[in-house]
Amino acid sequence: MIYTVTLNPALDYFMNYEKISLGEVNRTSQTQVSAGGKGIMESRMLSLMESPTTALGFLGGFSGEYIRTFLNEHGVLSDFTPIDSLTRINVKLKTEDEETSLDAAGPILKESDIQAFIQKFENLKPDDIVVFAGTIPKALGEDFYERLIEKVKIKRASFVLDIDGQKLLKSLKSHPLLIKPNREELEAIFNTSLKTNEEIIPFGKKLLDMGAQYAIVSMAGDGALLFSRDAVYFAEGIKGELKNSIGAGDSTVAGFLAEYHETKDLLKAFRQAIACGTAKAFSKDMPTREFVNEIYKKVEIKEISINGN
Incomplete structure (x- = not known):
């Protein structure tokens, strides 16, 4: 199994315009709603390639339920940890010349949410691969990936890092x-x-x-x-x-x-x-x-x- 971890998923709302004028009313010509997050996208492609995959992370509120339903309708297995906080909604603005992303902050997480999520790593097997992708909500702390990587190593599974900057270097x-x-x-x-x-x-x-x-x-x-x-x-x-x-x-x-x-x-x-x-x-x-x-x-x-x- 290939598990993807999206700690900060989003409901992505895409809006297309011929052009955007700040401070004025802009009427979109086309909209689209999709499940966002690097790990979620990876699970979607893995599912397309008929590779066994399960998407992990935190989901809450109506936006989280939309993502869960969206993935299910697209044949992607998921085992998200439910939370009380609303899953963030990001707005993607696209014109003929450029794309602009307006990203919301991450969710509020309780300690019980975090422990329920970590518990899922007890089921890993040596031939499993875990993909850690994207940003970490502030509630989890900067070292959360390192904590999860230790769980993976204990189970003798493999992991992939799809993150950037110094967090990547620190985990190498x-x-x-x-x-x-x-x-x-x-x-x-x-x-x-x-x-x-x-x-x-x-x-x-x-x-x-x-x-x-x-x-x-x-x-x-x-x-x-x-x-x-x-x-x-x-x-x-x-x-x-x-x-x-x-x-x-x-x-x-x-x-x-x-x-x-x-x-x-x-x-x-x-x-x-x-x-x-x-x-x-x-x-x-x-x-x-x-x-x-x-x-x-x-x-x-x-x-x-x-x-x-």
């Missing part, structure tokens, strides 16, 4: 199975500017030296790099119409895990990662399985470095 010593920073996040982590593959490679390798088992560095339309202990691989960017970049990175992680959990084949997992991430970016919402398969055939991967040579 626990040897996550996979991390997936994009180029901008890698630049922020190491306080540098990275333009070419040759500039990125030393920092990708450094992530492995710090503890990650595998790392994918995504570069949007410029492709992606996969780092392993033995080699570095590059997947060319695939040309197409960008329709919705939200969730593309999450879908990349899900695509990798769907294949790796089943076959342990690293290159097939990387190919599936690129296919899922690209298909998501080229779709208004979730792609079809057929579209993912179509993109999969277009993925080109080459090895660009072996053992540092």
Whole structure:
């Protein structure tokens, strides 16, 4: 089973405009409501790829119930911890030129909520993978991921980190199975500017030296790099119409895990990662399985470095 953990899920309300004028009434041409959160998006893609997955986290109020129902209707198993606080609602504003996200604060959590959630980790098995994705509500404290990672390690299961910044670096010593920073996040982590593959490679390798088992560095339309202990691989960017970049990175992680959990084949997992991430970016919402398969055939991967040579 692949468990995804979304500690701060959201009901995402998308609103499309030709243009937005601040201080005035703006009338939308199109709206859409969806279950938001990195782990939730990953479980949606895992379910699409017919990989066993269960979404974990906290849900409360009418917005939380909407998310639970939404996932159920889309065939995604979930085992969220119920809370009294309202699950946040985020507003996503989109015009022809840009996207703006108005994100709400996280929920209020009681100690009993937290303990009920932690208890779910007692059921982990050694072949399970847990994906920790996104932000942490303030009520849980900055070290909450570290606490959960210890639970995973005790059960001899694997975990993946889909978080950014210093929280990611701090957790590398626990040897996550996979991390997936994009180029901008890698630049922020190491306080540098990275333009070419040759500039990125030393920092990708450094992530492995710090503890990650595998790392994918995504570069949007410029492709992606996969780092392993033995080699570095590059997947060319695939040309197409960008329709919705939200969730593309999450879908990349899900695509990798769907294949790796089943076959342990690293290159097939990387190919599936690129296919899922690209298909998501080229779709208004979730792609079809057929579209993912179509993109999969277009993925080109080459090895660009072996053992540092």
